[in-house]
Amino acid sequence: MVPGGPAEKKAEEKHASNEGSINIKNPHFDKMKEDVLYHFGLGTGTHNFPTMFGDVKFVCIGGDTSRMKTFISYIAGQLGIAGPGNEFPNICASTDRYVMYKAGPVLSVSHGIGMPSASIMLHELIKLLHHARCSNVSLIRLGTSGGLGLEPGSVVITKQAVDATFKPQLQQMILGKPVIRSTVLDKELAEQLMECGKELNQFNTVTGNTMCTLDFYEGQARLDGAICLFTQEEKLKYLTAAHEAGVKNIEMESSIVAVMCNQTGIRGAVVCVTLLNRLQGDQINLSREALAELELRPQILVGHFIKKHLSKK
Ligand code: R2B
Ligand code: URA
Numbered sequence: 001m002v003p004g005g006p007a008e009k010k011a012e013e014k015h016a017s018n019e020g021s022i023n024i025k026n027p028h029f030d031k032m033k034e035d036v037l038y039h040f041g042l043g044t045g046t047h048n049f050p051t052m053f054g055d056v057k058f059v060c061i062g063g064d065t066s067r068m069k070t071f072i073s074y075i076a077g078q079l080g081i082a083g084p085g086n087e088f089p090n091i092c093a094s095t096d097r098y099v100m101y102k103a104g105p106v107l108s109v110s111h112g113i114g115m116p117s118a119s120i121m122l123h124e125l126i127k128l129l130h131h132a133r134c135s136n137v138s139l140i141r142l143g144t145s146g147g148l149g150l151e152p153g154s155v156v157i158t159k160q161a162v163d164a165t166f167k168p169q170l171q172q173m174i175l176g177k178p179v180i181r182s183t184v185l186d187k188e189l190a191e192q193l194m195e196c197g198k199e200l201n202q203f204n205t206v207t208g209n210t211m212c213t214l215d216f217y218e219g220q221a222r223l224d225g226a227i228c229l230f231t232q233e234e235k236l237k238y239l240t241a242a243h244e245a246g247v248k249n250i251e252m253e254s255s256i257v258a259v260m261c262n263q264t265g266i267r268g269a270v271v272c273v274t275l276l277n278r279l280q281g282d283q284i285n286l287s288r289e290a291l292a293e294l295e296l297r298p299q300i301l302v303g304h305f306i307k308k309h310l311s312k313k
Pocket of ligand 2: 144146216250251252275
């Protein structure tokens with residue numbers, strides 16, 4: 001199958017209608033006797049995935065290891081779930097690459113910074129969910145970002161991730177060739193999350209496009225990196241054009257989240273708090289306490305969504 005070609009599109013349509021199961025788009029996959037998820041330190045030969053993860057319905061991911069630990073305690077408290085000895089062990093403790101915590105139907109996993117790191121984690125996570133025979137899973141990134149024209153602390157729910165030219169697509173290099181895939185996210189899930197933001201009414205919550213970049217400094221038009229060969233005027237012209245194209249915030253993983261969820265039939269969403277208004281500056285000089293408070297906002301919103309969803313069952 002040519003990546004990004006008509007056969008891939010046809011397979012996508014077929015998978016989308018597959019009753020909420022996880023679709024591994026890999027004809028070689030079924031021939032594997034054992035699958036080692038190397039960066040998680042887990043494997044089908046050593047761990048019973050259906051027993052460990054079969055009940056997972058919500059997967060929340062975020063860059064920071066400590067944020068994902070905070071989130072599992074927060075959501076467990078919201079759902080009234082107690083961990084063993086009131087602690088939630090790191091399921092990936094045998095590696096230092098990523099952390100993973102579980103409380104009932106919620107899995108909390110870190111992905112590091114940027115799409116290469118997030119992509120590796122997502123490949124192994126999606127295989128894990130498939131091996132565990134999970135179905136109807138929603139995957140939500142809880143992140144931080146730089147805002148465009150928003151008061152810092154606003155929460156942005158991504159409609160579509162866009163690239164540095166504001167197109168809703170991600171170019172991946174596969175077998176040395178460029179493959180372009182769509183980065184539109186699940187519309188219904190984004191709307192449900194927006195509804196939760198309105199119900200909470202605790203902080204400014206908006207929907208919009210999220211620009212996903214390959215770098216934090218030059219890639220996000222910052223003037224404060226070790227290298228910068230453009231002017232303040234050029235920076236503002238670019239960020240203003242992004243804003244006019246519907247970009248509300250800038251971060252570094254939304255596109256790969258969208259692509260991998262689209263390809264495998266998982267409902268995906270991205271919810272990020274803005275730490276600063278990029279039309280006004282580049283440096284993030286929030287205190288630890290202020291940063292911790294802002295980082296909680298996506299957790300509060302998604303916690304409300306999960307609680308609401310589970311109470312309907
Ligand atoms: C937001 O914050 C990180 C960079 O500081 C990156 O992971 C992202 O998307
Ligand atoms: N994360 C980013 O990628 N950019 C910002 O400006 C802030 C957080």
